[in-house]
Amino acid sequence: MSPTMNDDLLNDSSNTVHAPARTDISHIHQFLGAPTPQAWLDAALQDIPTLIQDHANCEKKAAGTAMNLIFRYEFHQDLQLKLAQLIREEMLHYEQVVGIMRERGQPWKHLSASRYAKGMLKHKRTYEPAAMIDILIIGAFIEARSCERFAALSEVIDDERLAKYYRYLLKSESRHYEDYITLARSLEPKRQQSEAQLDFEALQQATNGSINLDQQTMDVDQRIAFFRQIEAELITSSDKELRFHSGTPA
Numbered sequence: 001m002s003p004t005m006n007d008d009l010l011n012d013s014s015n016t017v018h019a020p021a022r023t024d025i026s027h028i029h030q031f032l033g034a035p036t037p038q039a040w041l042d043a044a045l046q047d048i049p050t051l052i053q054d055h056a057n058c059e060k061k062a063a064g065t066a067m068n069l070i071f072r073y074e075f076h077q078d079l080q081l082k083l084a085q086l087i088r089e090e091m092l093h094y095e096q097v098v099g100i101m102r103e104r105g106q107p108w109k110h111l112s113a114s115r116y117a118k119g120m121l122k123h124k125r126t127y128e129p130a131a132m133i134d135i136l137i138i139g140a141f142i143e144a145r146s147c148e149r150f151a152a153l154s155e156v157i158d159d160e161r162l163a164k165y166y167r168y169l170l171k172s173e174s175r176h177y178e179d180y181i182t183l184a185r186s187l188e189p190k191r192q193q194s195e196a197q198l199d200f201e202a203l204q205q206a207t208n209g210s211i212n213l214d215q216q217t218m219d220v221d222q223r224i225a226f227f228r229q230i231e232a233e234l235i236t237s238s239d240k241e242l243r244f245h246s247g248t249p250a
């Protein structure tokens with residue numbers, strides 16, 4: 001177990017299992033199109049090892065996806081800084097979750113990925129900067145849903161160690177959601193004029209393609225509304241496998 005995790009957990013004075021989360025995530029509840037169904041929480045509580053194993057996978061994937069974005073969008077400085085921090089934090093979480101598995105004597109088990117991220121990524125537009133806007137919005141939804149589920153789990157799980165750990169994660173996961181939204185919004189034309197965040201010519205060269213800067217393409221709010229529906233459908237519809245981001249158990 002990393003010393004950082006122990007320090008943070010020792011500083012968490014909420015020692016009872018069902019202490020309310022101290023991080024305000026009401027903006028995350030507003031952002032998401034549907035709350036986690038009670039049936040998912042019930043199923044998750046029945047299979048904590050699968051939940052923990054998939055949580056470890058998710059932390060690693062969150063870091064990997066962000067690393068890909070750092071390479072792909074190297075000319076966006078704010079993205080470099082925000083995602084470098086995010087990667088450090090996701091890898092710390094990965095280390096912590098693997099540490100929890102070791103504490104519990106839980107062996108590593110291969111789990112297939114859930115349908116969740118794929119279900120959103122298949123709607124990602126393929127031309128720039130639309131693809132960049134979409135991947136950042138998808139990142140925001142994944143982080144927001146993770147945060148919402150950690151908060152919900154921390155209130156019902158009958159394991160003090162995990163409840164405290166899930167509450168501890170809320171602060172960084174809600175910031176990750178905010179960072180992805182800020183980065184998506186940084187591409188909006190009105191912000192481009194004032195802040196010049198992104199060199200679109202560099203983007204064109206780097207992606208070796210034509211770019212489309214029309215109003216419709218660059219409308220971040222419209223894409224958030226679109227992915228909100230897709231995401232809520234993935235969370236509320238029937239799903240045969242339990243995963244951290246799975247839908248309602250079939």
Ligand SMILES: [Fe+2]
Pocket residue numbers: 059062089090093173
């Ligand atoms: Fe994380």
Ligand SMILES: [Fe+2]
Pocket residue numbers: 062090143172173176
């Ligand atoms: Fe995260």
